[in-house]
Amino acid sequence: xxxxxxxxPMQFSDLDEIFDEWKRLILSTEFTLxxxxxxxxxxxAKFIGAKHVISTNNGTDAxxxxxxxxxxxPGDEVISVPTTFYASIGAIxxxxxxxxxxxxxxxxxxNHAQIExxxxxxxxxxxxVYWGGAAPEMKKIxxxxxxxxLRVIEDACMAPGGHVFERHSxxxxxxxxxxxxxxxxxxxxGDGGMVSTDDDEVAAWMRMYRNxxxxxxxxxxxxxxxxxxxxxxxxxxxxxxxxVDKTVAIRNKNAQVLDSGLKKLSKYVRVPDRLQGYxxxxxxxxxxxxxxxxxxxxxxxxxxEAKIHYKVPLHLQKAASNLGYRxxxxxxxxxxxxxxxxxxxxxxxxxxxxxxxxxxxxxxxKATE
Ligand SMILES: *Cc1c(COP(=O)(O)O)cnc(C)c1O
Numbered sequence: 001x002x003x004x005x006x007x008x009p010m011q012f013s014d015l016d017e018i019f020d021e022w023k024r025l026i027l028s029t030e031f032t033l034x035x036x037x038x039x040x041x042x043x044x045a046k047f048i049g050a051k052h053v054i055s056t057n058n059g060t061d062a063x064x065x066x067x068x069x070x071x072x073x074p075g076d077e078v079i080s081v082p083t084t085f086y087a088s089i090g091a092i093x094x095x096x097x098x099x100x101x102x103x104x105x106x107x108x109x110x111n112h113a114q115i116e117x118x119x120x121x122x123x124x125x126x127x128x129v130y131w132g133g134a135a136p137e138m139k140k141i142x143x144x145x146x147x148x149x150l151r152v153i154e155d156a157c158m159a160p161g162g163h164v165f166e167r168h169s170x171x172x173x174x175x176x177x178x179x180x181x182x183x184x185x186x187x188x189x190g191d192g193g194m195v196s197t198d199d200d201e202v203a204a205w206m207r208m209y210r211n212x213x214x215x216x217x218x219x220x221x222x223x224x225x226x227x228x229x230x231x232x233x234x235x236x237x238x239x240x241x242x243x244v245d246k247t248v249a250i251r252n253k254n255a256q257v258l259d260s261g262l263k264k265l266s267k268y269v270r271v272p273d274r275l276q277g278y279x280x281x282x283x284x285x286x287x288x289x290x291x292x293x294x295x296x297x298x299x300x301x302x303x304x305e306a307k308i309h310y311k312v313p314l315h316l317q318k319a320a321s322n323l324g325y326r327x328x329x330x331x332x333x334x335x336x337x338x339x340x341x342x343x344x345x346x347x348x349x350x351x352x353x354x355x356x357x358x359x360x361x362x363x364x365x366k367a368t369e
Contacts, residue, residue, distance in 0.1 A: 001356045005305035007346040008182055011240075012189070021235045033211070033228055040234040041194070043241055044186075048160070048168040050176075050196035052203035054210055055229035055237075059157040059179025062193035063091035065227060066175040067125070069195075069206045070151040072097050076124035080155075081110045082313040082325075082333045084129040088155045089314050091177075092127065099323065101315050103330040107272045108286060108340070109136040111332070115144050125151040130159035130169055132309075132342075133185065133281030134272070138164050138172035145173075153177065157193075158283035160186035161248035165277045175202065180237055185251075185281045186244050188233040250347040251282035254354055258343060261358035262287055268365045270339075284309055285345035292339050295364050302360045307342045 025036060037055055045053040056062045072078060074096035080088055083104045092099040100123070102114040110128045126145055128136040138154075145152045156170025157179035163169060170176035180192030197203050205222075208215065213224030229237075262269045270288040274280070286309065289295050299306045313333040315325035327334065343357060 001303055001353065003304040003344050003349065003353045003357055005307060005344050005346075006183075007348045010348040011187075018236060018239060021239075022232060025231055025235060031231060034231055036231045036234040036238070037229055040229075040238045040241070043238055044178075044194060045196065047241060047244070048171055048196060050168075050171055051198040052200070053194050053196045054203065054206045055234065056193040056195065056210060056227040057229055058191040059177060059181060059184075059193040060087040060091060061227045062157075062177035062179065062195045063087060063127075063153070063155060064094055065206050065210060066153045066177050066195050067091055067095045067097070067127075068209065069175060069197075069202050070125055070153060072124050072151070075122060077120060077122045078125045078127050078153075079115055079118055079123060080127040081129055081131070082315040082330050083108060083336055084131055084155065084314065085157070085309075086314065086317075086319075087157075088127060088129050089320070093319075097124065098122075099320075101323075101325065101330060101333075103332045104131075104336060105332070106270075107134055107275070108132060108336060109134060110141070112137050112140045112144065115141065116148075119148055119150070123148070123150060125153055127153045127155060128173075129155040130157070130162065130281075131284075132286050133158040133162055133283035135159070135162060135164045135169050135275075135278050135280070142172055151175075156196075157181070158184055159281055160184070161244040161279075162281040163279035169279075169281070170196065174199065175206075180233070180240075183283075185248055185283050186237070186240055188236040188240065190230075190233060192229050192233045192237055194229075247347045248279070248281050251285075251345050252280070254345045254347075254349055255280070255282045255285055257351075257354045258285060258287075258345065258358070261354075262361065265362060265365060269361070282345050284342045286340055286342050288336065288339035289341050289361075290339070290365075291368075292341055295361070296341055298364045299357075299360055304357055304360060305344055308340060309342050311337055313337045 152173035154173040154176040159169035213222035
């Protein structure tokens, strides 16, 4: 049996509606910003319950835009984690600031209890990541931020459709950054991203900076960049946004099946805690496995496209060599990198496919008993 990781062929099997809208756009020739982009920004703002949403060309630029808007630059330190996608940390380095790591917890999220220990007079912001689509303990992080007067930029790239208590994920910090990369819970046919905030002034600045710092065609208030979302993608984004709640609900159901099956193998497999009041998006379904590399090979050979996100924690990457970290500095992140595996959990999997995954994992461990 095949259990594919990529769901895009299924998701985009019916293109008529998108093609119709694309045709309308192409004939209008409004190829930069314009009504489709504005429409999507308003829809996403309503969806997450934020006052302002400004779309961008991708999630990485959304992070850079958010950091810039908080005034983060050379001489500043930003606290984040070594267990994330490169872009969270790359964005910090790109604005000229220094990334400072703390370890993760057993749910693979930033360990909030370690944040205070690394705050210095240069600390400007905390950048928690919704890793895999689960959520950091945002209420505790916001308390620390307010005690030390730090900005909070949420990397919510994997978080559309998630909730933390009564609020949508990515609505706790000063600014949140979102991605619409093809493999995120809200995706387009290429690249796209957003920043969100409730702060009017910060929103106005980001809107301006994203588009060359222009107030209008004849006036330039600040030196900016071009981080605009393509209207072609805004059309896709509006359409997919309507399906996000359903996608996340199915992924949660699939994750429950995997959770309960894998918990029966607790001698070999550790499933992260699912906190009360948290709704994860399962952008990635991850658990920790004994003899991970062998199991991965076995599953791949059995037609199951399991993957690893990722094998090397960021503090041990060559790119981080100037930060002065070494092996042993973040034991949980390092253990995670050795044990973690991502299993397909997407909305097009059948019950049979999920059962097959669990059977194959069981077969692998039972064969060696
Ligand atoms: C995908 C992702 C990014 C980068 O988003 P792009 O749209 O690919 O630039 C950043 N952080 C996290 C946690 C992500 O998952």
